[in-house]
Amino acid sequence: MSEKFVHPYIPNSVPEVQAQMLKSIGARDIEEFFRCIPENLRVKGLLDLPKPFLSEAALRRHVEGILSKNRTSGELLCFLGGGCWNHYVPAVCDEINGRSEFLTAYAGEPYEDHGRFQALFEYESLMAELLDVDVVNVPTYDGSQAAGTALRMAGRITKRDEVLVADTTSPDRLSAIRGYLTPDMKVTLVAHEAGTGLLEAADLASKLSEKTAAVYFENPSYLGFIETRGREISEAAHAKGALCVVYADPSSLGVLTPPSNYGADLTCGDIQPLGIHMFMGGGRGGFIGAPDDVKFIEEYPSRLFGIAPTTHREWGFGDVAWERTSFAKRENAKEFVGTAAALWGITAAVYLALMGPRGMKELGEACMGRTAYAIRKLGEIPGVRVPAIGRSFFKEVPVNFDGTGKTVKEINQALLEKGIFGGHDLSGAFPELGQAALYAFTEVVTQEDIDALAEALAEVIQR
């Protein structure tokens, strides 16, 4: 860097200041600080990096130039789901998570960072109401991490090492679960019924044993249908001393029964639908809900913020049962903990406070209404079979195109030309469903959008 150049982010680049600081230190030059690094490990010259855009204006132009190549789900009509959804994000959510005080804070104490402790305690509390559980963690990375941790918790609680997982589970989540349980726990898949998609009771019964730590399923399932036999599944699990772990979509819980009410011991999932932009799958946070039982609480690896009194009768907050964590116990801790998704937790708290009980109910009705309407509307198209599997749906439905003679890939390509993101292609992960695609209908979709989709599909198929 030339002598005169001072970067706006590096105030002490000013040569005079550097000279004075060096003098105060008693060092000849900055190089002296690096002398401890052996010569053969030193970078010779400069790193091989592109020429920088030094001014903010030039930088912005460069980055925006690249980003302008994206076409967004706001610009096109989006019917994609599969674990990330185009829900509406209230402006207040963005306002709060954009606040410098929250955005740039990190690990302050319960005093100068009282705000984040209270906001995250409120997040835990609001989620607990939605899930109808007593305990919820400060968010972990995402739903897959929450699922993996919930299953490891079940393993530690039951002291067993096998989990039974519905084979309709999201393929990516299943991959993450398998990976996270390695090498301590074994994953065994449980089959589904061909027509309804529901977990096959006989297969579950034959696989449940004294080795089973937990039975895991998603509700609504990855394929969109609602698992209506939660009670039977949890009872079967409990009868064998296993836990029931359910992955739930929080946006459904204004209208659908929370899993804890049909016997789930642990409820996990992702908070992306609660006021967090999609960010190409980069805006996520994982929750794990549990009962008020020390045997469960002690198995959380996550931060758990609790409420406590102060000397001056204020609401105070802090970490509950700190000694569980890897910060306190290194390798003798429960799994591990670190920087994860706190700001999204605060965002979800804002969202739930805005929505309230009525908002969450209306959101659920809005999703179900659009999906039901779409099922009828798309079902009228010759060659299209809706649903491809399942009976009851929340906001997603698998659509089968076998009767059209076209592949999902061909159809989606043609839809894209019409400015529509068609449903996610399921033919690779679920070949038994034929040429099927998973369509999602959130509250931002209008009747006109669905009509436009149906019209476009009809035309594309006839080509």
Added chain:
Amino acid sequence: MGMDMKEKIRDFHQARWDEPVIFELSAPGERGILVPEGGPLIEAAGKKALEELPEGMRRETPPALPEMGQMRVLKHFLRLSQENLGADFNIDIGQGTCTMKYSPKVNDRLAGSPKVADLHPLQDESTLQGALEIMYRTEQLLKSISGLDRFCLHPGGGSQALSGIAAIIRAWVDDHGLRDQKDEIITTIFSHPSNPAVAKLRGFKVITIYPDPVTGRPDFEAFKAAVSDRTAALMITNPEDIGLYNDRIREFTDLVHAHGGICSYDQANANGILGVTRAKEAGFDLCFFNIHKTFSTPHGCGGPGCGVIGAAEHLVPYLPVPLVGFCEESGKYFLDYSVPKTIGKMKDFYGVLPAVVRAYAWIMNLGAEGLLEVARVATLNNNYVFQKILKMKGAGAPPYAEGEHRMEQVRYSFQKLKEETGLGIADVQNRIFDYAGHIWTSHEPFIVPEPFTIEPTESYSRDELDEYLAILERIVEEAYTDPEILRHAPHRSVIHHVDHDYLEDPKRWAITWRMYRKRFDGYFQPKDA
């Protein structure tokens, strides 16, 4: 007038709103936001679908969420935000190891733009070219910075990156049929606690090396005795959390390689060595960077973060999928699932895009000269603060590496203060809030007694460093002359002393409002009393 620029002590009081817990603000009937209407056809369809739900699947009791008007919700959370001291407000150099540098606002604008926020991960790749290009370019930058061959940008934080690294080590060991032989991972006590935690999670026995009392570096003789054919991997930080660069690092990595093990470099914080030294030359096979530390993306109260895993050629086949590829022929970027021995998915979809966009912008704004200047000024600032704290009454550095400079941070001790006044780091911490400051103890266990770790980064001006030092000096002075003021601190923060016993007692802890209501009436009146 404002604070005296010579004395540099502010007449500070943090915002104190005495804000109720949100449930106390509920006013039945109020609404915070409306859901878009669907029209009669959709509403009828929704009603019917809901009615047709099988028995027991329809929620009968609505969730007991508060009911609040929009402005009331906004105000509540804005007040809470004011009761939080982000790095944009304080001189955030007291959170050592965490690299609390400036997160440029322009990068926030870029990351929050609809061209980033409104992308669905399963969109056709042709519509995600901009995002994929940013990811691909960021990977190329990281390759240059580390010397490693490929990066996976997925993990949502450093600990998840470490978890991925441990999974790769597990997969590599198993893949080579060495499960029964290679069952140990070696780390050091001054490496981040997640290193041993994830090693254990993947079924390895953990061996922890302590520092040589003279050099402060990991004890090489102890390390030599620990390495064997059982060694699956070394997982180490360098410079360690105490700010000393382990100059024998290449001997460490060579020895592990000689026994057929893997070397993983925890570069969560690489701020003192950017452009100075790299993972490759030090002999590492794996590394990770915390994008939210070294590469400036905001910490968000503890995430979303981003930890990127780098691998040398022979371990690239184990990285999580998908990576981002570029096809010269078509000129298109694509999601690359052709990773033959992949450990599979770790994080949903492809990682924390807004963090990656910010990091890309940050690196592209600084360039190679700028990154080197970051490391130079980070070490300059640190050694400036170091010399001043060494002269401070009651404070000091542990008795190793005497007379040596430090890299980007230093672990200090208030042991002397404790001995002379009975007050230690916890008391200083409680008082510093009154001066708009923050000071962190350090990672446990406290090998250094009464520890604290200061990391000035490159972001703060000398004036600000002096202000922080003036605060510390003032508090130390108070410890000697007016100890009671520390004992009852904080006085000018958001709240006063919290009774932590409640947080450790299963009968009194309350992780949610409903737990609180179950246990207590009014203000912590036990229900059964």
